[in-house]
Amino acid sequence: MRDEVLGLLADYVGLTDVALRRRTEPERGLYIAESEKVIRRALAAGDRPRSLMMAERWLTDLADVVAAAEGDGVPVFVGEYEVMEELTGFHLHRGALASMHRPALPTVHSVVADARRVLVLEDIVDHTNVGAAFRSGAALGIDAILVTPRCADPLYRRAIRVSMGTVFQVPWTRVEPWPGGIAQLQSAGFTVAALALAEDAVTLDQLAAVPPERLALVLGTEGDGLGRRTLAGADLAVRIPMAGGVDSLNVAAAAAVAMWALRT
Numbered sequence: 477m478r479d480e481v482l483g484l485l486a487d488y489v490g491l492t493d494v495a496l497r498r499r500t501e502p503e504r505g506l507y508i509a510e511s512e513k514v515i516r517r518a519l520a521a522g523d524r525p526r527s528l529m530m531a532e533r534w535l536t537d538l539a540d541v542v543a544a545a546e547g548d549g550v551p552v553f554v555g556e557y558e559v560m561e562e563l564t565g566f567h568l569h570r571g572a573l574a575s576m577h578r579p580a581l582p583t584v585h586s587v588v589a590d591a592r593r594v595l596v597l598e599d600i601v602d603h604t605n606v607g608a609a610f611r612s613g614a615a616l617g618i619d620a621i622l623v624t625p626r627c628a629d630p631l632y633r634r635a636i637r638v639s640m641g642t643v644f645q646v647p648w649t650r651v652e653p654w655p656g657g658i659a660q661l662q663s664a665g666f667t668v669a670a671l672a673l674a675e676d677a678v679t680l681d682q683l684a685a686v687p688p689e690r691l692a693l694v695l696g697t698e699g700d701g702l703g704r705r706t707l708a709g710a711d712l713a714v715r716i717p718m719a720g721g722v723d724s725l726n727v728a729a730a731a732a733v734a735m736w737a738l739r740t
Contacts (some may be wrong), residue, residue, distance in 0.1 A: 484527045484551055484564065487575035491633060492565040494603075497630060505578045507570075507631035509641075511570040512537055517641030523576050529553040529560065530572035543717060576673060578631060581649045584622065584657065591619035592690050592740050596651065596661075598706060599626045599697040600727060606630055607638025608728035609695075616735040621648040622657070622692075631659035658709040666692040670710035671734060672702050673723060677713035684737045693734055698727050 487506055490496050501507055506526060512534070519525070519541065526546055528538075532554055535542060542552050560568045588594055595618050600606055606628045606662045613621055623630060627650075630636070630643045651657035658668050666687035694710060696702035707713060716725065718732055725733065 482574070483690045485529075485553065486692060487526065488529055488564050490565050494632075497632065501632070502578065504630070506575050506698075507578050507629075507635045507636070509574040509576050510572070510637055512572055512632055515541065515572060515574045516635055517644045518574065518576055518636075521644035522580055525550050525725050526577055527551040527553060528574050529555065530571070530637055531557055531560065531568070533557065533704060536572070569598040573674050582647070584649055584651050584660060585664070587620045587622070587647045587649045588661070588666070588692075593618050593651040593735070594620045594622060594661070594690075594692040595731060596622045596624070596667065596692055596694040596695055597627050597731075597736065598654065598702055600695070601626075601628050602698055603628045603632050603635040604638050605698065605726070605728040606632075606691045607635040607643070609731045610635070610639040610643045610646055610648075612673075612728065612732035612735060614639075616732065616736055618646060621646050622651040623648065624654040625650060625652050643648075655703065655706040655709050658706065661692045662711070664690070666690045667712070668692045668694060668710045669712050669714045670694045670696075670702050670707050671715070671730060672707055672713045673698070673715055674707060674713035677715040680714055680716045680734060680737050683712075683714050689739075691738060693731075693738065695727055695731050695734075 491508060509515045510529055513574060527550060535572060545552055557568060595613055597609060610621060610630060630648060636643050661668055669691060671693060694706060
């Protein structure tokens with residue numbers, strides 16, 4: 477029993493170590509949900525908890541969640557803030573964490589089958605930008621999000637938190653191989669538009685004036701933008717008109733602008 481408890485508590489050790497968590501969480505088949513709102517959204521999405529950890533005051537706010545967990549035999553760890561901070565490596569001001577079983581990813585086909593607007597995130601490594609893109613996608617009616625093999629994990633704790641739990645709301649999966657997946661989208665009837673500062677790029681206004689019935693919008697990594705093969709495989713390039721001598725926006729901001737303009 478002691479070894480089992482220690483194994484469960486190990487889920488929460490070193491939560492600020494991005495390199496460690498990026499490796500160990502998928503290996504263990506888990507992710508960490510932080511805050512009452514995120515935990516509730518994860519549970520509402522059907523994901524199952526391995527354990528819960530919280531300060532005593534959250535036993536009231538999360539009474540129904542705690543009762544359901546205990547009824548299912550899921551451990552609930554209650555501790556002092558100082559102890560939890562030492563364990564996790566950061567100040568747990570939101571008071572509650574849940575170690576969740578990581579769900580199996582669906583196929584690309586199933587995720588995009590009924591979609592009209594799809595966002596593709598290529599190699600975006602900043603978890604904040606990934607989370608912000610998911611939040612904007614949920615708010616602006618995106619139907620599905622695809623992330624490439626080297627894109628940051630949408631189920632990393634910071635990405636989930638920035639998304640306000642909408643990562644559990646928007647259907648998503650990884651698309652592999654990439655950019656080979658472009659052909660899969662095109663065969664499914666999608667026009668693939670690459671957001672890029674290409675010489676032959678149409679403006680976002682032009683694309684929005686006569687929008688494709690099914691559109692997959694691809695955004696690239698924060699530094700280098702989209703890969704050469706991605707640009708070659710896309711049906712067209714599109715750019716957001718800029719003023720003030722600015723040539724581009726943060727990738728999460730660009731995603732929000734484009735999704736708003738192309739909403740159905």
